[in-house]
Amino acid sequence: MTDTPFRAGFVSFVGRPNAGKSTLTNALVGEKIAITSPKPQTTRRTIRGVVHRTDGQLVIVDTPGIHRPRTLLGERLNALVEATLGDVDVIGFCVPANEKLGPGDRFINERLDDFPRAKKVAILTKTDEASKNEIIEQLTQLGALREWDSVIPISAVTRDQLDLLADELLRLMPESPPLYDAGTRTEEREDDRIAELIREAALEGAREELPHSLAVTVDDREEREGLLEIYASVYVERDSQKGIVIGRGGSYLRDLGERARREIEGLLGRRVYLSLRVKVAKDWQRDPKALGRFGF
Numbered sequence: 001m002t003d004t005p006f007r008a009g010f011v012s013f014v015g016r017p018n019a020g021k022s023t024l025t026n027a028l029v030g031e032k033i034a035i036t037s038p039k040p041q042t043t044r045r046t047i048r049g050v051v052h053r054t055d056g057q058l059v060i061v062d063t064p065g066i067h068r069p070r071t072l073l074g075e076r077l078n079a080l081v082e083a084t085l086g087d088v089d090v091i092g093f094c095v096p097a098n099e100k101l102g103p104g105d106r107f108i109n110e111r112l113d114d115f116p117r118a119k120k121v122a123i124l125t126k127t128d129e130a131s132k133n134e135i136i137e138q139l140t141q142l143g144a145l146r147e148w149d150s151v152i153p154i155s156a157v158t159r160d161q162l163d164l165l166a167d168e169l170l171r172l173m174p175e176s177p178p179l180y181d182a183g184t185r186t187e188e189r190e191d192d193r194i195a196e197l198i199r200e201a202a203l204e205g206a207r208e209e210l211p212h213s214l215a216v217t218v219d220d221r222e223e224r225e226g227l228l229e230i231y232a233s234v235y236v237e238r239d240s241q242k243g244i245v246i247g248r249g250g251s252y253l254r255d256l257g258e259r260a261r262r263e264i265e266g267l268l269g270r271r272v273y274l275s276l277r278v279k280v281a282k283d284w285q286r287d288p289k290a291l292g293r294f295g296f
């Protein structure tokens with residue numbers, strides 16, 4: 001019997017907004033690394049999640065989507081995507097099984113030619129939401145786009161075929177010693193993860209105009225009688241949005257704080273007191289200084 005070599009490398013999932021990239025990352029890593037939301041384009045940061053197996057390591061680089069930039073934030077995010085995809089070993093192109101292949105998918109598929117170094121895998125996501133016939137039709141359409149190194153239908157929610165996907169991704173990785181210690185599941189700083197959980201809670205139920213205007217910073221933490229107190233700010237771009245986030249009598253802010261606190265307690269495994277303040281940073285998406293402060 002021959003020993004299987006240890007393989008390790010980087011994979012990035014791309015696909016149109018809402019294709020299920022963040023959910024897939026979390027399902028593979030087995031921990032909440034990237035926030036997910038039914039609102040499109042909520043992923044802003046490059047986040048690394050690490051999948052540990054006895055025969056190898058998959059390092060997942062979760063990028064913001066590829067889209068046409070409209071603000072300085074958009075431009076910076078696109079530059080981040082370019083730099084990331086130029087560097088990975090495998091690109092997983094995610095297409096939802098329950099929506100027809102559209103111009104958005106074709107645009108991204110064409111862009112994949114710009115990254116010749118990476119192996120390319122087509123991933124049909126959300127198969128739990130589609131019929132057998134729809135899945136077959138989508139697989140045929142995907143197959144016609146290019147010569148993929150692999151084509152795999154999965155559901156991150158029911159975990160269907162996730163192990164097979166991990167096998168396939170690993171098979172395409174170079175032989176390499178481990179890239180991360182066994183205990184490492186993400187490179188994200190804890191405060192950044194907390195800020196993202198708060199942003200996720202704020203996105204739930206937020207109105208159309210709001211999602212792209214939200215930013216969150218964790219400003220301070222204090223230990224008090226066994227309780228961890230976390231002080232954070234939720235930034236919006238305009239005064240009118242401040243009222244929306246606070247809600248009538250503070251109701252919206254209370255609800256979102258409650259949801260965020262539960263998620264943070266899950267992450268940290270301990271009781272937390274969360275104090276949120278809503279602030280206005282005028283047009284921060286276009287302001288280089290503000291972008292720097294928010295970590296972009």
Ligand SMILES: Nc1nc2c(ncn2[C@@H]2O[C@H](COP(=O)(O)OP(=O)(O)OP(=O)(O)O)[C@@H](O)[C@H]2O)c(=O)[nH]1
Pocket residue numbers: 015016017018019020021022023024035036037038039040041042043064065125126127128129154155156157158
């Ligand atoms: N039924 C079902 N829903 C899914 C699955 N994967 C993702 N979703 C849902 O699809 C929506 C979008 O998922 P995300 O993982 O946030 O999508 P994304 O591609 O990261 O989105 P962006 O950050 O906008 O680029 C969420 O409401 C998820 O719950 C799946 O396998 N099955």
